[in-house]
Amino acid sequence: LEKLNEYLQFIEEELSKLNINGKPSELYEPIKYTLSLGGKRIRPVLTLISCEAFGGSKDQALNAALAIEVFHNFTLLHDDIMDNAPLRRTKETVHVKWNPNIAILSGDAMFVLSQQLLLKSETDSLIKCLILFNKTAIEVCEGQQLDMNFEKQEYVSIPSYINMIGLKTAVLLACSLKIGALIAGSNDEDAQHIYNYGYNLGVAFQLQDDILDVYADPNKFGKQVGGDIISNKKTFLLLKAMELSKLNHYKESELKMWMQAGQEHAKEKVEAVTLLYDFLGVKEIALKEVDKYHHVALTSLDKINLNENQKKVFYDFAHFLMKRDL
Amino acid sequence: LEKLNEYLQFIEEELSKLNINGKPSELYEPIKYTLSLGGKRIRPVLTLISCEAFGGSKDQALNAALAIEVFHNFTLLHDDIMDNAPLRRTKETVHVKWNPNIAILSGDAMFVLSQQLLLKSETDSLIKCLILFNKTAIEVCEGQQLDMNFEKQEYVSIPSYINMIGLKTAVLLACSLKIGALIAGSNDEDAQHIYNYGYNLGVAFQLQDDILDVYADPNKFGKQVGGDIISNKKTFLLLKAMELSKLNHYKESELKMWMQAGQEHAKEKVEAVTLLYDFLGVKEIALKEVDKYHHVALTSLDKINLNENQKKVFYDFAHFLMKRDL
Numbered sequence: 001l002e003k004l005n006e007y008l009q010f011i012e013e014e015l016s017k018l019n020i021n022g023k024p025s026e027l028y029e030p031i032k033y034t035l036s037l038g039g040k041r042i043r044p045v046l047t048l049i050s051c052e053a054f055g056g057s058k059d060q061a062l063n064a065a066l067a068i069e070v071f072h073n074f075t076l077l078h079d080d081i082m083d084n085a086p087l088r089r090t091k092e093t094v095h096v097k098w099n100p101n102i103a104i105l106s107g108d109a110m111f112v113l114s115q116q117l118l119l120k121s122e123t124d125s126l127i128k129c130l131i132l133f134n135k136t137a138i139e140v141c142e143g144q145q146l147d148m149n150f151e152k153q154e155y156v157s158i159p160s161y162i163n164m165i166g167l168k169t170a171v172l173l174a175c176s177l178k179i180g181a182l183i184a185g186s187n188d189e190d191a192q193h194i195y196n197y198g199y200n201l202g203v204a205f206q207l208q209d210d211i212l213d214v215y216a217d218p219n220k221f222g223k224q225v226g227g228d229i230i231s232n233k234k235t236f237l238l239l240k241a242m243e244l245s246k247l248n249h250y251k252e253s254e255l256k257m258w259m260q261a262g263q264e265h266a267k268e269k270v271e272a273v274t275l276l277y278d279f280l281g282v283k284e285i286a287l288k289e290v291d292k293y294h295h296v297a298l299t300s301l302d303k304i305n306l307n308e309n310q311k312k313v314f315y316d317f318a319h320f321l322m323k324r325d326l
Numbered sequence: 327l328e329k330l331n332e333y334l335q336f337i338e339e340e341l342s343k344l345n346i347n348g349k350p351s352e353l354y355e356p357i358k359y360t361l362s363l364g365g366k367r368i369r370p371v372l373t374l375i376s377c378e379a380f381g382g383s384k385d386q387a388l389n390a391a392l393a394i395e396v397f398h399n400f401t402l403l404h405d406d407i408m409d410n411a412p413l414r415r416t417k418e419t420v421h422v423k424w425n426p427n428i429a430i431l432s433g434d435a436m437f438v439l440s441q442q443l444l445l446k447s448e449t450d451s452l453i454k455c456l457i458l459f460n461k462t463a464i465e466v467c468e469g470q471q472l473d474m475n476f477e478k479q480e481y482v483s484i485p486s487y488i489n490m491i492g493l494k495t496a497v498l499l500a501c502s503l504k505i506g507a508l509i510a511g512s513n514d515e516d517a518q519h520i521y522n523y524g525y526n527l528g529v530a531f532q533l534q535d536d537i538l539d540v541y542a543d544p545n546k547f548g549k550q551v552g553g554d555i556i557s558n559k560k561t562f563l564l565l566k567a568m569e570l571s572k573l574n575h576y577k578e579s580e581l582k583m584w585m586q587a588g589q590e591h592a593k594e595k596v597e598a599v600t601l602l603y604d605f606l607g608v609k610e611i612a613l614k615e616v617d618k619y620h621h622v623a624l625t626s627l628d629k630i631n632l633n634e635n636q637k638k639v640f641y642d643f644a645h646f647l648m649k650r651d652l
Contacts, residue, residue, distance in 0.1 A: 022464075027471040078434060082427040101408040101474060104430055108404060109467040111437060115460045119453065126453065127445065134441045138348075141435040145353040148427060 050180025067117035074110035143168030170202025204293035226270030376506025393443035469494030496528025530619035552596030
């Protein structure tokens with residue numbers, strides 16, 4: 001998968017060439033800043049890979065790939081206002097560095113910019129791509145609203161949680177792949193299969209993230225292990241633990257007690273809740289769930305009418321995504 | 327122009343049929359609420375009128391007309407957050423009735439909805455319409471940012487002010503007309519002429535608004551006469567008065583003094599500043615400016631390759647718009 005790095009670099013270069021120097025600068029500087037913060041650029045890379053796998057070229061898919069990355073960064077910008085997040089990729093968020101009004105408006109402008117980039121794609125399937133892009137955009141809004149709703153709810157069912165991460169994260173990965181396929185001229189069935197591959201892989205990835213937050217090797221994990229536990233984030237692990245502990249009144253009380261613990265007990269809380277998770281076996285249940293979605297993703301891949309060599313990049317990518325240390 | 331009312335009703339009915347009942351309701355209820363607040367619906371009506379004048383039908387242009395109205399309401403929703411406005415059409419604004427996060431996100435979703443509506447238009451010129459729509463959208467963002475910048479600047483030049491109202495208001499009126507023409511299959515030259523008509527009429531209308539705020543008959547004016555004076559809003563009249571009073575040190579000091587007056591002196595302030603405007607003759611200068619833009623609008627209309635009967639509705643509309651009591 002040395003291709004990933006090559007494509008990442010290509011996207012990074014092309015993003016920096018976007019020449020976002022319009023007036024007034026108060027509108028455009030925050031957009032330049034946001035796009036310069038870096039990131040894995042996984043979505044646009046998937047668009048390029050998909051277009052090539054289906055017989056197109058990466059240049060053909062470039063504008064669409066950039067559109068998706070700009071859209072993704074627009075959602076991060078507005079999410080950061082809503083979450084009142086001070087930092088994004090270790091740098092000040094736009095609403096802190098400038099102010100919330102500028103963050104709202106430059107986010108809106110980024111969303112327009114993403115539509116304009118997609119409109120620049122020269123492809124017979126442009127209308128199809130635009131329809132998919134906007135369907136995905138509204139789903140991402142729904143996912144973000146559900147995520148905010150869940151923070152205020154005492155309990156969230158596992159299917160609701162999976163639905164939320166599907167909308168907030170997986171549909172855009174799926175869309176990135178499908179748009180690449182459509183631009184290459186794939187048929188509708190194959191385009192749907194690669195969409196399903198992306199969707200299920202996205203859900204698997206997000207669930208794996210929940211597990212890693214608790215069980216990652218602290219030396220290899222970029223963030224603080226146990227961060228989700230400290231903030232009572234309603235992850236798959238916590239929701240499953242809440243569900244299972246209902247059958248054990250003692251454990252249920254213990255979990256509730258730790259969820260009310262103050263910041264000064266963060267370290268003990270992480271240890272205690274992790275032990276509870278171990279006792280209830282939620283890690284194994286979560287791993288099985290990851291496997292389930294991973295498997296559905298691969299099954300979708302099997303159905304695509306391309307030869308194994310053409311599909312290799314997708315198998316490799318799924319493997320690469322899922323082999324993060326646990 | 328009884329057609330205006332008929333079309334207004336058509337738009338109102340079709341907006342209410344949009345069936346915005348998705349989940350989660352926290353995302354969709356504010357959209358329904360915003361679209362139910364009414365308004366003059368001038369933009370979508372212009373799209374319908376223009377499509378008919380250029381030989382199309384109003385049904386053909388309906389989705390585009392709705393797209394433009396939904397987009398306009400999205401900009402009002404986000405502007406209201408940025409302006410911290412408590413009311414919109416006498417009802418609570420979304421960020422007050424719900425909260426700012428919901429207002430940001432449901433605004434984003436409205437913007438997506440507007441793109442989706444436009445994408446539903448069945449026309450050969452769909453891509454052209456989408457390109458124009460998104461170009462207009464970014465210009466409206468620029469206009470709003472300039473407007474926010476101007477609030478913090480001590481002085482703004484008249485050309486900068488005209489540029490700002492052009493971006494914030496006139497381009498969307500122009501876009502509404504041009505999209506109607508494009509859907510009807512007009513040629514590019516005529517589409518540009520109707521755009522120019524709308525742009526210049528929009529600027530004339532906005533300048534007239536500035537005059538009306540000070541000189542309207544209080545019995546016929548919907549708002550408080552002098553509201554702009556009380557809030558020191560940088561209108562054409564105030565900017566012109568600031569410019570002209572530089573030549574008269576005494577009047578300059580007087581204007582500056584009143585601009586620092588507290589709310590308790592609102593009534594005297596309106597009287598005194600109006601007298602200053604009269605003394606400096608800014609009303610007449612503003613009226614000439616309105617005439618200038620009105621005239622350019624009509625000249626653009628003259629150039630359109632339709633017969634006088636087909637263009638009558640546009641002449642009537644310009645007359646209707648400009649005959650507001652002064």
